[in-house]
Amino acid sequence: MSQIFLIPTALYDGVTETLPSYILDAVKQCTVFFVENERTARRFLKSIWKDMVIDDYTWHTIHKAEEEVLQQFAVHVKKGDKIGILSEAGCPGVADPGQVLVAKAQELKAIVRPLVGPSSILLALMASGMNGQAFRFHGYLPIESSERKKAILLLEEEAVKKGIAQIFIETPYRNDAMVKDLLQHCKPATRLCIAVDITASTESIITQNMQDWKANVPALHKRPVIFLLGA
Numbered sequence: 001m002s003q004i005f006l007i008p009t010a011l012y013d014g015v016t017e018t019l020p021s022y023i024l025d026a027v028k029q030c031t032v033f034f035v036e037n038e039r040t041a042r043r044f045l046k047s048i049w050k051d052m053v054i055d056d057y058t059w060h061t062i063h064k065a066e067e068e069v070l071q072q073f074a075v076h077v078k079k080g081d082k083i084g085i086l087s088e089a090g091c092p093g094v095a096d097p098g099q100v101l102v103a104k105a106q107e108l109k110a111i112v113r114p115l116v117g118p119s120s121i122l123l124a125l126m127a128s129g130m131n132g133q134a135f136r137f138h139g140y141l142p143i144e145s146s147e148r149k150k151a152i153l154l155l156e157e158e159a160v161k162k163g164i165a166q167i168f169i170e171t172p173y174r175n176d177a178m179v180k181d182l183l184q185h186c187k188p189a190t191r192l193c194i195a196v197d198i199t200a201s202t203e204s205i206i207t208q209n210m211q212d213w214k215a216n217v218p219a220l221h222k223r224p225v226i227f228l229l230g231a
Contacts, residue, residue: 002077002110005030005084006092006102008117009044011224012200016048018118024048026115030084032058032076034069034101041086062097073101077108089224091119095139095169121167124195124226127205130165131230138168141178152185152229159229160190166229175220178227183217186210186229193228194218 005026010016027049035041038061042054060072062085076083085092085101092098093114105112121137141151155166170178182192193207196218204218207228 002080002105002108003029003082004077004102004105004110004112005082006098006112006114007084007086008091008115008119009041009086009089011089011118011120011198013043014047015199018199019048020116023115023117026113027052027084029082030057032060032081033084033086034060034062034073034098035086036062036088036097040088044086062101064097064100070100070104073104074108077105077110089120091117094119094121095137118199120195120198120224120226123198124193124205124228125165125167127195128165128193128207128228128230130191130193130207130228131163132165134163135165135167138166140170141168143174145181148181149185152181155229156186156190160187160231163231168227168229170225170227172220172222172224175223175225179213179217179220182227182229183210183214191230193226193230194220195226195228196220196223198224198226 007023007026008019010019027045033041038059045052060069062069085098087096087098093102102112125132125135142148158164159166188209188211190210191207192210192213195205197203
């Protein structure tokens with residue numbers, strides 16, 4: 001029976017100490033890889049296994065897991081291949097197009113093996129001091145100004161009334177605009193965690209209320225950030 005290994009990758013190039021050693025054992029079992037970005041996936045795998053011969057393996061790029069990719073994946077599963085799925089950073093299937101392949105694997109009754117590794121979403125939640133018993137991840141908020149304002153206010157309302165930690169992300173070049181909108185639309189006492197460059201040497205994870213953030217607005221342009229709102 002086919003086995004599908006969900007192989008976590010480093011959140012930052014070269015920061016492999018956050019990865020458990022048993023990931024390499026799983027990689028060595030695979031003959032086929034479905035990856036978000038083939039170039040960076042190959043570089044990552046070579047960084048943890050210097051003797052890996054890249055051309056000995058079959059590679060497929062996930063993109064958005066189009067029908068053609070799903071068909072290729074199904075062929076490998078039915079052949080009984082051992083398949084590795086890699087995200088661009090972090091854990092496959094979490095805020096990641098690999099989720100569609102995992103759904104197909106479940107449909108085909110393959111064995112799915114999730115492996116432990118860094119998730120920026122969970123690491124940010126852990127360090128934020130916000131509610132780890134009740135939280136929601138929303139992905140990207142709307143881009144259009146009025147829709148974004150509406151989304152922010154709804155998240156804030158639910159965070160305050162129900163104590164739910166609200167987690168979301170933004171395209172790195174729009175981070176500063178996101179902070180500006182949060183500071184403009186949220187109440188002064190609402191808490192905001194800004195988790196930046198998680199696992200890197202420049203990592204910063206700070207939670208404080210909006211009033212305090214206004215006194216020292218961080219520069220986040222083109223940096224990977226996880227945002228959390230809480231009461």
